Amino acid sequence: MAKEPFELHDVVEMKKAHPCGTNEWTIIRMGMDIRVKCNGCKHSVLIPRKEFEKKIKRLIRKGA
Structure with a gap:
């Protein structure tokens, strides 16, 4: 698995x-x-994994 x-x-x-x-x-x-939580207004949204993978453009930075 990748x-x-x-x-x-x-x-x-x-x-x-x-x-x-x-x-x-x-x-x-x-x-x-x-x-996911918006970094602008702090609103959070629950997205199905398949939909999230389609909507993501790029990784900006890794978490701590």
């Missing part, structure tokens, strides 16, 4: 911007669904 490109607390860039204007998100929970 290692996924993202882990907990990573900051990722999504293809579409959030309504607050930023497209940087921090991964705060991983499982079948992935919870």
